[in-house]
Each structure stands twice: as C-alpha cells, then as structure tokens.
Amino acid sequence: MKYDVIVVGAGPAGAMAAKYAAINGARTLLIEEHASIGSPVQCTGLVSTKALLECECSEGNFILSKIRGAFVYSPSGEEVCVRGKDIKAYVIDRKIFDRTLVESAVDKGVNVLMRTRFIGMDAGKISVISNGEKKEIEGNVIIGADGIQSVVGRAAALPKCKKFLSGIQFEAPYIPKDPEYVEIFTGNEIAPGFFGWAVPFSGMARIGLAKDPGLPAIKYLEKLLKHPIVASRYRGGRTEHVVGGIPLGPPQKTATDRVLLVGDAAGQVKPTSGGGVYMGAVCAKIAGEVAAKTSRKEGGLSEYEKKWRNAVGKELEIGMLIHKSIGKLTNDNLNEFVSFLNKPDIRELMTEYGDMDHPSVFMQKLILSGNKMQLIKLFGVAFKTLF
Ligand SMILES: Cc1cc2nc3c(=O)[nH]c(=O)nc-3n(C[C@H](O)[C@H](O)[C@H](O)COP(=O)(O)OP(=O)(O)OC[C@H]3O[C@@H](n4cnc5c(N)ncnc54)[C@H](O)[C@@H]3O)c2cc1C
Incomplete structure (x- = not known):
C-alpha cells in the first residue's frame, strides 16, 4: 500500500485534514484505532454556528438543540445573562457528527482503515496494528490527528503542548432555567483554574467541569452537583460518563519535514473554553492542503506552521x-x-x-x-x- 498522505486519527481534525488532502489531489488514507468513528466520546458537544460552517456541515441529524447564550454564576451565586442576538451554538451528538465528517472525506476519495493503530514510523512508511496484524504502509506525508496523547507527535520527537486540563462529565435529566442557555459555574471549590457547566438538550444536560491538574476531577464533580443551582435542576441518575484531558497552548513546533500535527495533537484548542472543534477544523484544512502539495514536492511542511499560526496563532496566544x-x-x-x-x-x-x-x-x-x-x-x- 502506498499513499501520498496518511492521516492518523479519524476525529474532526483528522477527517477534515484527510478531506482537504484528497481535494488537493493526494491519494489519502485515514486510519482509526477504534472499531467505530466518534467513540468513545470525549466532548460536551457545544459547537458554535461558525464551527459547523468551518466543518462544512451546517445541518444534520447530529444537532440536538440550539443555544442562544449563557447564564454565568459567580461563586457567591450572582447570575449574569450573556444574551446572544441570535442562535450562537448547537449541542451536537459527537458520534453522528464525527461520522458525518468522515463520510464527507470518503466522498472526496479518502480511503479509511478502521481498527488500525499507528505504532511507529520509519523513512517513507508507518507501522500499524491493523485488525490484530502488524503491517507497514508507505506514505510521503504523515498527519498526526491522533488527539491529546499524540503517538505520532512522540514518534516524530515533536514537543508537547504547554498545559493539560482534566475534564469530567456525565449526562442526566435536568430542567434548565432556559433550554436555549448553557449554565457556567465559577469558583475555586468547583473548578480550580477553569469552570463547570450544564449544557441542556431535550430534557437532559451534560453536566461537567474542567480544572487544573491536581486532585481527581470526580471530587469536584460531586461538589458541582451540590451547587444550589445545579441541585435544584438536576433530576438524578447519570449516563454517558466522559473523562478526558484538554490540551492548552500549542507547542513551539508542530511540523517536521515529513510529519505535521493538527487538532488536539497540536494544542489547537481555545484556552478560554476548552473547545477544539472549531480551531481544529480551521487548521486541518490548511494541513490537508499543505500536506498534499508537500507530497508532490511543491513546497514543504513549514508552510503549514506559518499558515496555521497566521490564521489562529494570535487568538490562541491571547486566549492563553x-x-x-x-x-x-x-x-x-x-x-x-x-x-x-x-x-x-x-x-x-x-x-x-x-x-x-x-x-x-x-x-x-x-x-x-x-x-x-x-x-x-x-x-x-x-x-x-x-x-
Ligand atoms: C470533557 C470534555 C469536553 C469537551 N467539550 C467540547 C465542546 O463542547 N466543544 C468543543 O469544540 N470541544 C470540546 N472538547 C474538546 C474536543 O473534544 C477536542 O478538541 C476534539 O475532539 C479534538 O478533535 P481531534 O480530531 O483533534 O482529536 P480527537 O477527537 O481526540 O480524535 C483523535 C482520534 O485519533 C484516534 N487515535 C488516537 N491514537 C491513535 C493511533 N495511535 N492510531 C490510530 N488512531 C488513533 C482516536 O481514537 C480518535 O478517534 C471537550 C473535551 C473534553 C475532554
């Protein structure tokens, strides 16, 4: 097997990067270690209208509800209403959303290999375990879209992101103050260094928090559930537990001569909200295009570094x-x-x-x-x- 571009990881960043590599004329392979796209979910699924536009899928059965604004609560309980003039965001089903993005990449000619885990690379090829068997696949350019732990980043000796938050969340029946508003909870007892949230959809909410590393996140989640506002709206029971890290602050370098990182693997996540879908999509399109050109020896991957930092580098710096x-x-x-x-x-x-x-x-x-x-x-x- 020989490809111009191999993308490791079929999350939103990997799917978009693969799609753009194919659009730009590259024979592209997308590999995913799991048997199913978008699973396990590690996300609240709150994405802006702009993020969906950037992902080129503004509508679909992945949309669960529409969000107009937010109620932000101070540690003492004061409420401020951040009111949007119109719909600002959607709550989405990440499993369906991620699949939609991969389908759109396949439509552009991308080949997909599931249950295929990247384990290392050598000149001109990568090693994978595919359906239990060790194999080698030839590829000119490798895109590491393999998330926060990025094995590709490690194999290419690229530096790590500056900081990692720990996140925790579950879904439960919830009666929000207004179903078109998310609720944000601040306070050092609830989420040191970040914030807690309740994101409503269809009589439920995703209740969770992200915090600086330290004590286990579950301890803080228990405190969030006792917050008077949350306690008055939470209807008991818990489903869909999510535990995951959020990388903040991109590393100094995200590309070598043959490998580039995109999405969470490159810390392209908004440090003010922990959201990575929008920034990941912006950078993935650049990644796919530059990778395709580089595979034909028209320029090099340093162009990716320059272009993505021009597009969102300043916003990420200010956000940090x-x-x-x-x-x-x-x-x-x-x-x-x-x-x-x-x-x-x-x-x-x-x-x-x-x-x-x-x-x-x-x-x-x-x-x-x-x-x-x-x-x-x-x-x-x-x-x-x-x-
Ligand atoms: C609790 C929590 C809540 C969040 N809420 C939001 C939110 O509301 N909105 C938002 O925009 N963002 C949110 N995020 C962040 C968001 O989930 C990520 O930024 C986003 O998923 C990053 O996309 P990605 O494609 O870069 O990586 P991922 O979605 O992590 O995808 C990486 C893929 O690579 C695969 N992979 C990994 N290693 C290998 C390997 N060796 N070989 C093959 N495949 C591999 C994985 O299986 C996975 O499918 C949240 C994160 C957390 C932890």
Missing part, C-alpha cells in the same frame, strides 16, 4: 493569557468580575461582540470601553500587554 489571568482569580475576585460583567453597558457589549471562537474581540472592546484600569486591577499587569 486570558485563561492564565482568570485562572489566578480568587473567589472574591471572581465575584467582583461577574458583578462587573453584570453592568448594563458591559452586558450590551457582550451581546454585540461576544464570540465564543474569538473572545479577544470582546476583550478588546472591553478594554476600549473605558474599563481598562478596573480590568488591570482585577487581572494584573498581564492585561496591560494584551492589546
């Missing part, structure tokens, strides 16, 4: 600064910050400029709105250098 600044806040600071966001003029600004994929736009407007000194007092000097 916001993440670090918010992560340092004490509960008192978080109470103060939520009260600040609750001011009518700031709420208007959030409605106008809030963008879950590009939070830097809102932050910039916030700073220009005459609140710079208050923000610097809250977040420290790192904020001075943001814009």
